Amino acid sequence: MELLTIDIAHVLAGALLLTSFMLLYQDRLSGLINIYTLHAVILSLSVAWQAYYQDAPHLYLTAAIAAIFKALIIPFSLRHIIKRLRIHRTVEVVGGVGITMLIGIFLVALSLVVMLPATASADPLSREDIAFALAIVLLGLLMMVTRRNAVSQIIGFMSLENGLVLAAAGANGMPLVVEISVAFSILIAFIVIGIFLFRIRERFDNVDLSELDRVRGGRS
Amino acid sequence: MSSDLFMVSNALVGIPAVAAIAVALEPAYRRSAIINLCASGATFLFALVLFVVEPERGGYLFVDDLNIVFIVLSTFIGFTTSVYSASYIDHEIETGRLTTRNVRFYHAMYQSLMCAMNLALLASNIGLMWVAVEVATLTTVLMVGMYRTPHALEAAWKYFILGSVGIALALFGTILIYMAAEPVLGQGYDAMVWTTLMSQAPQFNPRMLNVAFVFLMLGYGTKVGLAPMHAWLPDAHAEGPTPISAVLSGLLLNVALYAVLRFKMLLTANAAAITPGPLMITLGLASLIMAAFMLYRRGDIKRLFAYSSIEHMGIIAFAFGMGGPLANFAGLLHMTMHSLTKSAIFFSVGHIAQVKGTQRIADIRGLTQSQPALGWSLVAGVVAIIGLPPLGIFMSEFLVVSSTFARQPLLAIPLVFGLLLAFGALLLRLTGMAFGEPSRDQGEVKASMWPVYAHLSLVLLAGIYLPSHVVTWFQNVARLLG
Numbered sequence: 031m032e033l034l035t036i037d038i039a040h041v042l043a044g045a046l047l048l049t050s051f052m053l054l055y056q057d058r059l060s061g062l063i064n065i066y067t068l069h070a071v072i073l074s075l076s077v078a079w080q081a082y083y084q085d086a087p088h089l090y091l092t093a094a095i096a097a098i099f100k101a102l103i104i105p106f107s108l109r110h111i112i113k114r115l116r117i118h119r120t121v122e123v124v125g126g127v128g129i130t131m132l133i134g135i136f137l138v139a140l141s142l143v144v145m146l147p148a149t150a151s152a153d154p155l156s157r158e159d160i161a162f163a164l165a166i167v168l169l170g171l172l173m174m175v176t177r178r179n180a181v182s183q184i185i186g187f188m189s190l191e192n193g194l195v196l197a198a199a200g201a202n203g204m205p206l207v208v209e210i211s212v213a214f215s216i217l218i219a220f221i222v223i224g225i226f227l228f229r230i231r232e233r234f235d236n237v238d239l240s241e242l243d244r245v246r247g248g249r250s
Numbered sequence: 251m252s253s254d255l256f257m258v259s260n261a262l263v264g265i266p267a268v269a270a271i272a273v274a275l276e277p278a279y280r281r282s283a284i285i286n287l288c289a290s291g292a293t294f295l296f297a298l299v300l301f302v303v304e305p306e307r308g309g310y311l312f313v314d315d316l317n318i319v320f321i322v323l324s325t326f327i328g329f330t331t332s333v334y335s336a337s338y339i340d341h342e343i344e345t346g347r348l349t350t351r352n353v354r355f356y357h358a359m360y361q362s363l364m365c366a367m368n369l370a371l372l373a374s375n376i377g378l379m380w381v382a383v384e385v386a387t388l389t390t391v392l393m394v395g396m397y398r399t400p401h402a403l404e405a406a407w408k409y410f411i412l413g414s415v416g417i418a419l420a421l422f423g424t425i426l427i428y429m430a431a432e433p434v435l436g437q438g439y440d441a442m443v444w445t446t447l448m449s450q451a452p453q454f455n456p457r458m459l460n461v462a463f464v465f466l467m468l469g470y471g472t473k474v475g476l477a478p479m480h481a482w483l484p485d486a487h488a489e490g491p492t493p494i495s496a497v498l499s500g501l502l503l504n505v506a507l508y509a510v511l512r513f514k515m516l517l518t519a520n521a522a523a524i525t526p527g528p529l530m531i532t533l534g535l536a537s538l539i540m541a542a543f544m545l546y547r548r549g550d551i552k553r554l555f556a557y558s559s560i561e562h563m564g565i566i567a568f569a570f571g572m573g574g575p576l577a578n579f580a581g582l583l584h585m586t587m588h589s590l591t592k593s594a595i596f597f598s599v600g601h602i603a604q605v606k607g608t609q610r611i612a613d614i615r616g617l618t619q620s621q622p623a624l625g626w627s628l629v630a631g632v633v634a635i636i637g638l639p640p641l642g643i644f645m646s647e648f649l650v651v652s653s654t655f656a657r658q659p660l661l662a663i664p665l666v667f668g669l670l671l672a673f674g675a676l677l678l679r680l681t682g683m684a685f686g687e688p689s690r691d692q693g694e695v696k697a698s699m700w701p702v703y704a705h706l707s708l709v710l711l712a713g714i715y716l717p718s719h720v721v722t723w724f725q726n727v728a729r730l731l732g
Contacts, residue, residue: 144461145461147457148455148457148458148460148461149429149455149458150457151433151455152429152433152455152458156429160425160426160429163422164422167418167419167422171415174411174415180407183411187411187414187415187418190415190418191418194418194421194422194425197422197425198421198425201425201428201429201432202429202432202437203432203437203438204377204425204428204432204437204441204442205377205438205439205442206375206377206378206381206442209377209378209381210377210380210381210421213381213384213385214384216388217384217388217414220388220392221410
């Protein structure tokens with residue numbers, strides 16, 4: 031029974047990692063938002079499973095935040111934004127899908143190599159979860175680096191943040207997980223729901239960050 | 251006594267929080283500037299009370315010798331900046347660059363920032379500290395983007411992305427620290443509280459601490475502005491309102507540095523973990539030399555001094571990385587002097603940019619003739635920041651260099667090289683701006699000069715005579731830092 035519990039936790043964390051890879055190669059904004067929704071749902075399941083396994087009721091709250099805020103509200107507002115800005119077009123990917131995927135695989139290997147020896151003495155459950163979480167964080171970073179579009183950069187950041195929540199939930203009995211996930215949600219809410227996108231919209235008529243690059247020209 | 255302490259440290263977080271709500275509800279900008287000023291002043295007075303009250307531990311907040319230094323410095327500069335900010339904002343409203351609605355928002359964010367920074371410095375556990383640093387980042391992002399020009403938006407966006415990535419890495423490091431502590435201290439708050447962490451650090455899994463420190467150093471190091479994660483810093487300084495540039499350089503960088511120092515102490519306490527020094531020394535030297543070279547090609551006055559901040563944060567990180575009583579003392583002194591001097595420089599620069607209507611160095615000439623008070627303040631500030639005697643920064647830089655020569659002579663070569671490079675660059679830019687035929691003024695400004703004078707006279711005083719109280723106090727903290 032114990033083993034099965036751990037296996038389910040690992041399956042969920044692994045699924046989250048796979049979804050991160052899907053984010054990496056998806057080149058349409060609406061598809062990206064759908065996959066992010068899936069990402070958030072898996073995160074929520076994973077955290078709920080941790081709550082059950084660790085018998086930590088406060089983690090159910092984190093799971094609920096993930097389900098309601100990240101899987102419902104955020105995708106909804108992002109869809110609203112891309113509809114308003116009329117940018118359902120293809121996202122350009124810097125460097126090409128093949129190379130990005132290879133770098134992604136390399137990053138996963140790297141995080142396993144770094145984390146597994148360091149956590150040798152830890153609980154078998156949190157041990158592999160933290161390695162998966164680091165991989166998700168690094169893939170999120172990779173996505174932020176390879177994308178030029180503000181919406182996909184935000185999605186990259188949010189997938190990175192999901193990895194952090196997974197790590198925090200996996201750390202046995204860590205306090206403040208709820209507070210941390212709330213703080214992150216506020217951060218994302220501030221940025222996503224409006225201010226930046228609409229202000230950028232005011233000035234540039236679209237959210238492509240290469241427009242911002244053009245502004246930089248001629249400045250020291 | 252402990253009830254007194256709770257009152258004081260709670261007040262340090264509570265006053266700005268209440269004031270933030272008050273100014274958010276206050277539509278008249280002059281009145282909200284006064285509330286802003288009074289709240290910052292009151293916070294500073296409460297910070298001074300910490301000297302009298304015996305430091306005790308418990309609850310979510312705690313006070314020890316290390317964070318008193320940071321708290322007093324940061325509330326003092328928070329107070330003087332609010333004085334400066336009042337006259338700066340007046341001018342921005344008159345010229346129509348900001349609306350009263352913007353200013354209301356600005357004041358609310360200013361107090362939220364003060365609240366978040368005090369909370370980060372006083373937090374007794376690593377999770378709360380992280381949340382506070384995150385809130386501080388968020389408030390400054392919003393203030394940097396306040397002018398809503400394309401450049402300001404770009405700066406705010408860049409700051410948001412890089413700052414959030416830094417913050418995210420720091421959280422990962424924080425979780426790892428918890429996981430390292432959990433087998434020893436058991437589940438729950440104890441494994442996140444500084445005091446218990448420090449006392450049990452020798453038993454933690456060293457490999458886990460090593461990995462954690464790399465993430466914490468890169469994460470909080472981004473917020474310190476260390477190269478190569480510094481890219482957000484010049485833009486954020488140049489495009490936001492100038493009081494915010496002063497607060498960023500004078501305070502927020504220090505808060506992030508404080509976090510790094512705490513974790514450094516944790517690693518030093520564990521004999522089997524890596525020594526954190528070399529990593530800090532490398533990042534510090536890289537920042538110093540990179541920034542010193544970049545200083546030569548700046549065309550924007552605020553950007554120039556932003557790079558100078560990177561340079562000085564590099565020196566400070568270097569000094570703390572060297573460790574030992576003397577280098578730590580030098581690092582603390584340098585941090586204090588840099589905060590005072592750099593915010594004084596930004597105070598003058600803000601008014602200069604208002605008078606000249608531009609931030610382009612090429613368009614600013616002969617300030618000492620056309621605006622004697624502002625011009626000579628800038629000269630005094632720059633003379634202080636490049637480290638000429640008899641000012642305080644000369645003292646601290648001299649201590650950094652001499653302690654390096656005594657222990658690692660080879661490291662002193664790049665250090666002195668970087669210092670000289672920066673010296674030349676700033677002197678070169680200063681002569682153009684301060685002397686020669688004056689350029690045309692675009693408008694008049696009612697400058698409030700006393701924050702500048704107050705900061706610079708403190709720096710001068712520290713250079714000539716450092717009171718023995720301060721010396722013993724800093725020596726204690728330096729010993730604590732290991």
